[in-house]
Amino acid sequence: MLMSQRDRLGKPLYLLYPGDHYASGGDCLIGTVAGTCLVVCLYDSKIRLGGMINFVVPGTVGTQGILHDDISRIGIVNMEYLMGDMVKLGGDRKRMTAKIFGAAHTGDSAAGRASLPESNIRFVREYFEIERIKIEKMDIGGMFRRKLYLFPGDGTVYRKVLRNNDENSEFISLEREYVHNEFVNSSRVGRIVLFD
């Protein structure tokens, strides 16, 4: 994540790279580019707190659903990173609403991973259904990347469709590397520490 770069509005900008997340209740902007990955924006209107995550579920979510699927735990834990940070700032998932972007067929997913966007879309729909969190806006799939800015103080998201998929080429290579690493590490598990 590139932090505190001043944007044209004079507000601090937190620029998320693929795999990053950030939450804030301050007067700032959180931005990213959504390609093959999912970008989820959450907003808790009671305390005017917003957050964004850019991530991928590295594999095919089975037809039995995300609770029966080993690969989905990677997606679930990614959502927990953002939710956890928002809860630490006073947020409550019962009050949150979601806006979801990305999962586009940008050309990168062709190498044996053509179904990746559909699989990620299936994951995110089912996840928010189980969490009983209202999806206010869903702009997913398609052929093009999306440049996104979230105002975390009021939950507004500005979106620009990048008709030329070569725009923001830094993001293209970062996303490619991130998705590759997520596939390589898809069987990872966390540490276990026993105290006695």
Next chain:
Amino acid sequence: MSKYIMIIDDSPTIRVSVEMALKPLGIPVMQAENGQNALDIISQMKTKGEEIALCISDINMPVLNGIEFITEFRKNDRFTPVVVLTTEAEKDTIQKGKDAGASGWIIKPFQAEDLVNVVKRFVK
């Protein structure tokens, strides 16, 4: 009378995932959506003579978080194991959990088999 495993997490997805992972053990499960909710349920269970064998608790939760839950729980129960299941991996936070009386700390993502093995270690 059966003892219960109490799953405390504000995420329905996590609560159901943990319950499904523990199914092979055949131990009945109760769910709570935050630390305060868990204390209330445990208090009601005690009046009915029901017992908790183990708590599995998240850390970041509204109302009463995991560390606060363990601290409150330990005021009345020094021995029932409390295993933390969280994305929090900071040494300081883990130490706070240990100091509050946690018995173990599992950092997500977890595999069902590992969780079952940890529960088996505490619940004979």
